[in-house]
Amino acid sequence: MKKILAMLLAAVMLFCLAACSSTPAPAESQQPEASDAPADAPEANDLKVGFICGDASSGFWKEVLESFSKACEEAGVEFTYQIVADSAGMRSAYDSMVAQQVDIIVNGYASEEIAVAYAEEAVDSGMPMLCVAFNCPVEGVYSYGTSNTGLGDSFGSYALDAINAEWEGALDLIITCNAYTAVPAMAPRTDNAVEVLQANGYENVEWVAIDTGLDTSTIGANISAALTSHPDAENILIVVCTDSFCPTIVNALADAGATEKVIMLSCDCTETYIDYAKEHNASGEWTPWYGSIDLNTATYGYKLLDKVMAIMDGSVDEVYTEHSGVLVTSANIMDFYG
Numbered sequence: 001m002k003k004i005l006a007m008l009l010a011a012v013m014l015f016c017l018a019a020c021s022s023t024p025a026p027a028e029s030q031q032p033e034a035s036d037a038p039a040d041a042p043e044a045n046d047l048k049v050g051f052i053c054g055d056a057s058s059g060f061w062k063e064v065l066e067s068f069s070k071a072c073e074e075a076g077v078e079f080t081y082q083i084v085a086d087s088a089g090m091r092s093a094y095d096s097m098v099a100q101q102v103d104i105i106v107n108g109y110a111s112e113e114i115a116v117a118y119a120e121e122a123v124d125s126g127m128p129m130l131c132v133a134f135n136c137p138v139e140g141v142y143s144y145g146t147s148n149t150g151l152g153d154s155f156g157s158y159a160l161d162a163i164n165a166e167w168e169g170a171l172d173l174i175i176t177c178n179a180y181t182a183v184p185a186m187a188p189r190t191d192n193a194v195e196v197l198q199a200n201g202y203e204n205v206e207w208v209a210i211d212t213g214l215d216t217s218t219i220g221a222n223i224s225a226a227l228t229s230h231p232d233a234e235n236i237l238i239v240v241c242t243d244s245f246c247p248t249i250v251n252a253l254a255d256a257g258a259t260e261k262v263i264m265l266s267c268d269c270t271e272t273y274i275d276y277a278k279e280h281n282a283s284g285e286w287t288p289w290y291g292s293i294d295l296n297t298a299t300y301g302y303k304l305l306d307k308v309m310a311i312m313d314g315s316v317d318e319v320y321t322e323h324s325g326v327l328v329t330s331a332n333i334m335d336f337y338g
Contacts, residue, residue, distance in 0.1 A: 049308060050102030051081040052093045052109050059270065060297055061108065064132070068106075068301030075305060084109045094118050098127065104308055108132035112185060128311055132304065135320045143320040144307050146295055148185060150322050152192020154293060155239050155265055158327045159193055160200055162263050162290055163237065171197075171205050173233040175226055177219065177249070178241040180211040189267070190239045197237075206230070212245055219245050220252035227256045240266040243273045243292055250276075253288050262288035269294035269328050277333035291329035294336065 049072060056062045065081060072079035080100055082093035090109050097105050105127060109115050112134050119138040122129040129136075133145035163171050174197065176190035194207055208230075210222045227233075236258070240246055243266045253259050266273065266289070273292040280286050303323065310316035328336050 045076040047104075047309075047312060048078040048080070048100070048102045049104055049106060049305075050097035050100060051079065051106045052090070052097065053081055053083050054108055055085065056083055060268065060295070063297035064108065064300045064304075066301070067298055068304050071302040071305040077305065087111070087114050090114055090118065094121070098125075104128040104130065104312060106130045106132060106304060106308065130304070130308060130311060142307065142311055142316065144304055144323060145321075146323045146325065148188040149192055150324070151267060151293065152188045152190060153196060154325065154327075155190065155193035155267075156196020156200075158291065158293070159197060159237055159239065159263070159265060162265070163235070166263060166290075167235045170235045171202055171237060173226075173230050173236045174202070174205055174207045175210060175223070175236065175238045176207070176240075177210045177212050177223075177238065177245055179214055180209065182214045186241055189241050193239045193265075212241070216245060216248040220248050220255075223249050223252040224256055227253075227258050234261055236262045238262055238264040238288075240264060242266060243268045243270040246289055246292075247272060250289055259288050263290045264288050265291055265293075265327070267293040267295075267325075269325075273328070274333065274337050277328065277330045278337070280330040281333050286330040291327045293325040294328045295323065295325040 051065070051068060053065050054061045056065045069079055069081070071077075080097070080102065082089075082096055084090050084093050090111075093109075094105070105122060107115055107118060107129055108131075109118075115131055115134070116136060116138060119129055119131060119136050119141040123138060123140040129141045131141060131143045131145075134143065135145070135147055136143045163169055174194055176194060178187055178190045180187055191209070197205070208226045210219065210226065212219050212222075223238075227236075230236075238249065240249065246264060246266050249264065250259075253262055269292045273289065276289055277286075277292075280289075300323065303321075307316065307321060326336075
């Protein structure tokens with residue numbers, strides 16, 4: 001079971017690397033002129049979109065693929081896609097899109113470093129490209145998604161609201177859980193939250209950063225160690241990079257008798273969290289898993305198509321579009337997943 005969890009979590013981590021780059025590029029320096037649009041930009045019913053997608057067996061990419069395909073079908077746009085698992089698959093998928101003579105490539109492959117290389121190739125060949133889920137630094141390429149920096153800011157804002165609502169502003173300890181070594185680009189997802197808190201009066205609250213790696217084998221022990229070393233902490237905020245670590249953390253908190261002391265925030269609003277939130281909605285008790293950020297993937301594909309159309313007709317007004325999520329909690333879960 002641990003091996004399966006590790007494999008699933010590795011896939012989630014790969015998504016997170018794509019979903020969140022912390023390197024925003026200045027819009028003015030990247031923005032192509034309207035005249036850069038193809039002179040014979042196709043109408044919707046003549047447009048052919050090629051989508052290169054990460055693992056779509058479940059979760060984020062599955063939902064993005066479904067909503068993107070549906071949006072194109074409803075708009076009369078021809079849609080083709082390829083699932084990519086590694087760098088060799090990316091080479092094959094990119095060449096396939098070119099051979100199929102798509103009008104634009106929408107690149108959702110999970111590895112940002114590899115995606116950037118293909119973005120440069122697309123610019124050199126004159127192929128329009130929209131990168132999904134991270135801010136591509138290549139001039140002439142557009143991006144749409146949720147940056148790690150943006151998620152970190154959201155985490156910080158949601159944490160402030162929760163601390164004030166539940167603890168009247170009291171906070172004794174901050175713990176962040178992230179794959180710092182395995183996926184360094186994801187660090188701002190949690191660490192920016194701490195910066196937001198520090199800028200709002202919590203600069204003297206101790207911060208413990210736990211490196212999760214890409215599996216759950218050590219996270220429980222690390223949480224327990226952090227609690228043991230801070231026996232006087234009564235109000236503890238835990239910010240977790242993704243939902244996948246949270247069930248293990250919930251168990252560790254229960255074993256330590258610290259469930260009532262914690263507000264835990266995470267991201268992705270997976271089925272695991274939805275089930276947890278519904279159960280606690282019924283009981284009226286949210287502790288310790290307070291909420292998870294939902295990236296609204298059901299509408300993601302429609303927004304992608306809007307940007308594709310703007311790129312193709314030369315009316316796009318921003319190089320990078322930040323996709324904002326919403327915090328789903330036990331209190332509002334039925335509003336979103338009732």
